[in-house]
Amino acid sequence: MTPTSLNHGASAARPPAAGTFRFAAHTARIPALAGVGFKHTHLDAILADPDPVGFVEVHAENYMGDGGFPHRALERVRQDFPLSLHGVCMSIGGPQPLSEDHLARFKALVDRYEPALVSEHLAWSTHDEVFMNDLLPLPYTEETLNHVCSHIDRMQDVIGRQMLLENPSTYVVFENSTLNETDFIREIVRRTGCGLLLDVNNVFVSATNHGFSPMSYLMDYPMEHVGEIHLAGHAVQEDDEGEPLLIDSHDAPVADSVWDLYSIVIRQSGPIPTLVEWDSDLPDWPILRAEAAAADRILDEAAHSFLMGKSHAVGA
Amino acid sequence: MQSAPEKSDLNAAGFRAAILDPVREKPATVEGPRGKQAVKRFNVYRNNVTVSLINALADIFPAVMRITGETLFRDMAREFVRAHPPVSPLLFLYGHDFPAFIEHFEHARRMPYLADVARVERAWLTAYHAADLEPLDPQALAKIAPEDLEGAMFKPHPATGLIRSPYAAFDIFDANRNRETIGRIDVTRPQDVLVTRPGMDVTVTGLPQGHGAFFASLIAGDCLGDAAEAGARASSAFDINEAIGGMFATGAFLSVTTEQT
Ligand SMILES: [Fe+2]
Numbered sequence: 005m006t007p008t009s010l011n012h013g014a015s016a017a018r019p020p021a022a023g024t025f026r027f028a029a030h031t032a033r034i035p036a037l038a039g040v041g042f043k044h045t046h047l048d049a050i051l052a053d054p055d056p057v058g059f060v061e062v063h064a065e066n067y068m069g070d071g072g073f074p075h076r077a078l079e080r081v082r083q084d085f086p087l088s089l090h091g092v093c094m095s096i097g098g099p100q101p102l103s104e105d106h107l108a109r110f111k112a113l114v115d116r117y118e119p120a121l122v123s124e125h126l127a128w129s130t131h132d133e134v135f136m137n138d139l140l141p142l143p144y145t146e147e148t149l150n151h152v153c154s155h156i157d158r159m160q161d162v163i164g165r166q167m168l169l170e171n172p173s174t175y176v177v178f179e180n181s182t183l184n185e186t187d188f189i190r191e192i193v194r195r196t197g198c199g200l201l202l203d204v205n206n207v208f209v210s211a212t213n214h215g216f217s218p219m220s221y222l223m224d225y226p227m228e229h230v231g232e233i234h235l236a237g238h239a240v241q242e243d244d245e246g247e248p249l250l251i252d253s254h255d256a257p258v259a260d261s262v263w264d265l266y267s268i269v270i271r272q273s274g275p276i277p278t279l280v281e282w283d284s285d286l287p288d289w290p291i292l293r294a295e296a297a298a299a300d301r302i303l304d305e306a307a308h309s310f311l312m313g314k315s316h317a318v319g320a
Numbered sequence: 321m322q323s324a325p326e327k328s329d330l331n332a333a334g335f336r337a338a339i340l341d342p343v344r345e346k347p348a349t350v351e352g353p354r355g356k357q358a359v360k361r362f363n364v365y366r367n368n369v370t371v372s373l374i375n376a377l378a379d380i381f382p383a384v385m386r387i388t389g390e391t392l393f394r395d396m397a398r399e400f401v402r403a404h405p406p407v408s409p410l411l412f413l414y415g416h417d418f419p420a421f422i423e424h425f426e427h428a429r430r431m432p433y434l435a436d437v438a439r440v441e442r443a444w445l446t447a448y449h450a451a452d453l454e455p456l457d458p459q460a461l462a463k464i465a466p467e468d469l470e471g472a473m474f475k476p477h478p479a480t481g482l483i484r485s486p487y488a489a490f491d492i493f494d495a496n497r498n499r500e501t502i503g504r505i506d507v508t509r510p511q512d513v514l515v516t517r518p519g520m521d522v523t524v525t526g527l528p529q530g531h532g533a534f535f536a537s538l539i540a541g542d543c544l545g546d547a548a549e550a551g552a553r554a555s556s557a558f559d560i561n562e563a564i565g566g567m568f569a570t571g572a573f574l575s576v577t578t579e580q581t
Binding site: 065068069070071075076092093097099100106128130131133135136137141142143145147148175176178180213214215216244249251 | 328329332333335346349350351352353354357358359360361362364365369372373376405406407408410411412447448449450453517520
C-alpha cells in the first residue's frame with residue numbers, strides 16, 4: 005500500500021524539514037517548465053524518473069488532514085521539486101464570507117510547504133455550510149465582482165502573498181450577467197493585484213460550449229498577469245440542441261485543438277510554467293510524463309525564438 | 321457561520337436546492353448561450369456534484385461496495401448524498417453518518433452487518449489522516465509504582481477507533497478489503513474491532529474475547545482496574561496481561577496518568 009520510496013532510504017537519509025528543500029523559497033521563481041498534478045500512485049515513478057518534471061501541483065484540500073501518509077508523500081516530493089499549491093474549495097465566487105477555518109488551514113500549508121505558486125478558482129462550491137464538491141459558475145456583475153475581489157483580498161491578506169486566479173470552464177450562462185468574463189477577470193486583477201492561472205482547456209471548453217472564438221477570448225485576456233498555465237483533457241457530450249457540449253473531465257490526454265491553442269499562447273507570451281492536470285482514470289506514469297514532455301517541447305521552442313527575438317531587438 | 325445574503329445576483333440558495341434535488345427546475349437565471357436551452361447543461365453540474373460525492377463514498381467504503389455490489393451501493397450513496405451533503409470541503413471527513421443511514425436503508429436490511437463494516441472503514445480513514453504522534457511506550461508502565469497501576473488512566477491516540485459489533489465485522493471487513501476470494505464467514509459471531517495507526521500504516525485488529533469491553537472502558541476514561549473488571553465481566557477467558565500487551569502492540573494509546581499526578 006505504501007510506495008516503497010517511503011519505506012527505506014530516501015526519507016531517513018534526508019529528513020523532511022524546512023531548509024532541506026532543493027527549492028526553498030517561493031521568492032525563487034518557478035522555472036518555466038512543464039509540471040504534473042501529483043498523485044500518490046505516481047510517487048515512486050516521479051522520484052525515480054531520470055528526466056524529472058519541472059514542478060508538481062497538488063490540490064490543497066487533500067493535505068489538510070493532521071498527518072499520515074499524505075503529508076509524508078508531499079514532504080518527500082517537495083524535497084526534490086518546486087510545488088504549486090492549488091486550492092479547489094475556497095468558494096471565492098460565492099457571496100458569503102470565506103471560511104476562516106479553511107483560510108487558516110490553507111495558510112498552514114503555505115507556511116509548511118513553501119509553494120512556488122498558489123492558486124484558486126473563479127467559482128464557488130459552498131453555500132451556508134453545504135459543500136457541493138464542484139466548481140460552480142457565477143454571473144458576472146458589479147455585485148459578484150465586489151464579492152470576488154473582497155474574498156481575494158482576504159485570502160491574500162491571510163496567506164501573505166499573491167495568489168493566481170484560474171478562469172473557469174462553464175456549461176451555462178446567466179441572463180443577469182452584465183460583464184464578459186475577460187473584462188471581469190481584468191478588473192479583479194486591477195483591484196486585488198492577484199495574478200492569473202490561465203487554463204487553456206477551460207478556455208476551449210467554454211468557447212465551444214458558448215459558441216465564441218477561443219482566440220478572441222485569449223486576445224482579450226490580460227496575458228501579462230499569467231503566472232501559470234493549465235492543460236487538461238476534456239470529454240464530449242451533447243447539449244439540449246444536440247450540439248457538442250464539452251465537459252472539463254481531467255480524465256484524458258490533452259486534445260489536439262488545446263495543444264494548438266497552447267502553442268499560440270506560448271509563442272505570443274514566451275515560456276510560462278505549465279501544468280498537465282489528470283485527476284481521474286489516472287494513466288501510468290510514462291503516459292502522464294509524455295504529456296508534460298510535449299508541453300516542454302513547445303516551451304523549449306518558444307524559449308529559443310523568444311531569446312532570438314530579444315537579441316534581434318537589442319541589436320536593432 | 322455567517323449565512324449567505326438572501327438576495328444576490330448569484331442565487332446560491334436556489335442553485336444549491338436545484339443541484340441536490342433532481343425534480344426541481346434549474347434556477348431561472350441560468351440559461352444557454354444565444355437563447356439555447358439549459359436543461360442538459362444544468363444537469364452537468366447536478367451530475368458532477370452527485371457523482372463526485374458518490375465516488376467519494378465509494379473510495380471511503382470499498383468493502384461495503386464489494387459486499388453490496390456497485391449498483392446497490394450507488395443507489396444507497398445517491399440517496400445519502402442528497403439527504404446528507406457534506407458540511408466541510410474536506411471530503412476525507414465525509415460519511416460519518418453513512419453507517420447509520422445504511423442501517424435504515426431498506427434494500428440493505430438483509431445484510432445487518434453492513435453498517436458495522438462501514439464503521440470500520442470510516443475509522444480506517446480517520447486513522448489514515450490522524451496526527452503523527454508516537455504511541456505510548458511500554459516503558460511508561462514500568463515507571464508507575466505498582467500500587468498506582470490500578471488507577472492509571474490512558475489517553476487514546478488520535479488514530480484510535482473501536483467498533484463493537486454483534487456481527488463478525490472484522491472477518492467481513494478483512495475478507496472484503498484484503499482478500500481476492502472470500503471463504504465462508506460465520507457472520508453471527510460477535511467481534512470487536514480496534515483501528516490504530518502506530519506508524520504510517522493503518523492497523524485493523526480483531527480483538528480477543530473480553531478485550532472490546534476492556535478497550536471501551538479505557539477509551540471512555542476509566543482507570544486500568546475498572547477496565548480489567550469490565551474485561552473479566554465480558555469474558556471468562558479475559559487475561560489482563562494479554563490485554564495490556566494488546567494496548568502496546570496496537571499503539572492505541574498516547575499517554576498515561578495516575579490519579580496522584
Ligand atoms: Fe485547471
